[in-house]
Amino acid sequence: MAIIIGCLKKTSVLRSAVIIIGGFTIMIAAIYVAVSVLTSGDTSQFVFLQHTELPDKFVIAGEIFLMGLVCFLSIKYKKYYAIIFSLVGTIPVLWMDLTGRAVEGNMHLRIDTFAAVMYLIVGIVGILICIYASGYMKDYHHHHTDVQDRSNYFLALMFVFLGAMFGLISSDNLGWIYFFWEITSVCSFLMIGYTRTQEAVDNSFRALWMNLLGGCGFAAGLLYCSLNPELGFSNLSQVTQTGASELVIVPVTLFAFAALTKSAQFPFSRWLLGAMVAPTPSSALLHSATMVKIGVYMLIRVSPVMYGTLTGIMITVIGGFTFFAASLLAITVSDGKKVLAYSTISNLGLITACAGTGTTEGVWAAIMLVLFHAVSKSLLFQTVGDIENCMGSRDIEDMHGLIIKLPRLAFIMIIGICGMFMAPFGMLVSKWAALKSFVDSGSVWLVLFLVFGSGSTLFYWAKWLGKICAVIHQSFELDDITPRSEMISIFPLTTMIVVMCFAFPWMSGHMVQPILDEAFHTNIPDVIGTGDSIVMMIMVAMIFMIPIGSRFLSIGKNSKMTMSYVAGVNAGDDRHYIDSFGKERALYMSNWYMNDYFGEKKLLRPCIYVATVLVAVMLIIVVGGAF
Template structure:
């Protein structure tokens, strides 16, 4: 049963992708497309949940695919195909370095497969354990919802951008291809296989970023490609070293290696960590994620916040027990902590909504990376919790920004001034999303709290400092955004909300999940995360958040929920639409619309307060370069120390 679901999860998305692609474009296929996407998404979600129930009920990991000579060869062919694809694009756009990187990663793996130099692996190539299940749930549920959203979104996208060629069939197909690859990556235990799926996700991301063939998109897609391929080279090097010198083929075997006996294992670990950090867009590789925001929003939500970038931190959490109290662990925590802080500063100085989300994603991934690097059960608890909450809240934010952009034509935060009156439903959901990202008693804060505790307990002083300062700047950029949404301009009317029902069908469940997870997190902790820790560390972790704290948190939540409800009940006036309220103080007589005051000639004078971005102090132009240099310095130095020390 487990086996067939696993096969279904890997292959079904590819089938759906093929059907969607062949269906073609145009108004007439829209209905059919909607049905197919919705149906496939539901099937994938159902399969993911069923798999979770089966594996969690089973208690032990489920290994399969022992003898796979034929599949190995097929995968090698697939890798060769990907390499040729990259070659094609790099020659077409004259970016030869990507071709070189692709060859550097793929050729050694091909050689390894066909020469048999590493010998025959008898270990199962795939394994489903509790961590896999948790990630499959994230990818299946969040990914499925985003796919549903994409159908309506991409239609509007092309209505707004008539100059782009409509390739929406290809777009939707790629989303499904990506889902299949992601499931493959999660299910693989053998590093060879994982590498294959890893490369598919890199290429998928590249193709989706370049979707509209604009000059900027093509440039950014190549940035993403070379950085991810560089990570792929690191991955390939890890495989090469581990198979040739340690005769270890799978991640679960790698975890069994005693590092006092075989110090070379740290080389593998640090190379894998390097690959994971490029995929999770940690500094100095964060630029590709920022550039990736030119892609249509579902891409950003699915690949660049909720799932693909989580592949990196997933790999780190897998190898977390090996990172605990090692130099490799120090490297990972330093980069992660630094990224968390620096990216949150840069988010303050950004006004493009999607770019803020990108910075925030990088920043939060940094926190997860740091948690994995600490490598203690408590910190891994926090890291896994962060993955869950972040996936849900951040994809919700992306979907909302995308919907707002399709209605108002802008995704700049300044243009969201007064959204609570203009688009009340979207604003409400966005408020939930933003609160979910940083405020007590919502999920992300709980996870940060647990992270803080584990940093203190593991005596990581620098991490504690990064966390407290990073938390302060995080509050600043989210709160400023929240403030813009809540501004009420008198006399402004609600604009027509043209968001598709299909989009609401994914926005509402996600918003519901953000809220529900605040209540359910003790259950999530005991039902989903504790089993993961049991298998990773083989020890019981006491509840990180005590019961009395839980009660207070729920009390806080109830209070927050009650406040707006009681406000609606007590005042029958609709927010901001009445003429009975007084006017705000405009540093002069308010001319009645909250946008002008009467100047000394008796004429209305326009006045508008933009948000505060501090670009002179912490703008990207100002601090991006130094931050990249610092992090690159840390990375190179630490890698040299680790590899030099192990050899």
């Protein structure tokens, strides 16, 4: 797909047709594989490439190519520090491969229940983002005339990225996982730097070195495994079957460190914030379905091993701290994409904290959060991008009265926002399971992080929702110029959020429960019953009445138009008022962002310092103690 797209004309109808047809073909294939695994009842039969030589040589060649590419671009842009991280991570792995010390197990590809669920996320959400991008990139260069049109290159990178994701979640061999891990790091680096502006270059290299640092941690874990053959495992699936001994915890800690960088946890969160300089499809891809999910995917995989260990405690604390701090920072910004970025970091922190507990409830909550976050956040990023194209702004304050200005996009965004924080959408129910897990772990700090983090989450989402649903006298409908090709992606995602509300009990029993059975070899009772499902359906219907009422009831022809109350006499246009001296002054109403209390300048750097100390303590005690 990537090669074909790269050869087509940039504005041709054929390119869009290839992306749509090819994308849906990949989606259907992914759904077929996932459904086959989920309905099989025995995932042990889905094991492939037990003995291979040629693919291993291909992996070695790929690792050399990626290292050479990073070195070349680092020299070109004079970012020499990235070369160091690339060499430190790749050379030990190449040494193990070429000297026969590589961690080679009998199974290279294995698709179990968790991999099948990830297939659905990547195959559906990821492909829909690519289809959205085919329409978005046509108009992108009309609004950004100073940026060279390399849209074929960008779209091809997206499909390479998805291919690496499929490879990673299908791989059971640790060496192959490292290879696909590095591909995603390099692809995200190239997508973030698409515009080639100085800001884009700086942000792309920040993302590169942080993710390569995680790759160094992953490589160190592989090296430790190769030097300690008594560990007894060479595949990821075998890690959770091994007791939580001191030897096992060392590579698990290094893998968890790599996962922290990939999932943009503090202190590695700045690379994800900087990714917003790239076109919106890149942000949607990195924030929702792929890049950041790799980190939490790895953490959930090794979660049972971390139960009751110092590594598990530290991972949970780092995740809980990130959830709380990022939710506070989201309150202080009005840029729509930046709010979504902090929200992503915050939710990833909650998923990380759940995985760190190593309990069945924690893993259940983490998987559910992954599912709902992938769909909701992808929809929100795409909708914000379309609103920006229609209005010329993505500032939340400019979305005042959006339900009148762009009713279709506003209605879609309301569903996306509700999916992130309101009942009966799964994010809220999953937080309840997370709270139970934290209470069972006996950690007061984790409970406080969750309670106050959820409160601040409610604050920034409610502000945004209120702005969209507000009805003002000067509201007038704008032209919705969203292309049909983008709606091919947006409408299915919107439908998925609603359907997932009703399918929540089924998802728990047929998708999440088998994952727990495979990881913990035990059963837990269903969290959602039939009675709860009925209540959820009623709540869904009530939620839909909010935008419908705002759109059709509040602005009827016979509605009484009342001027807003201001600290003075309203001048009659709701935009000016007469002060106590009889002078007319401009009126501006906005949300409260609390910058004086915990704005980015006051809170971001201290959070990075605190998290750095926590990560350093974990590595020094666990890894340093082993040597």
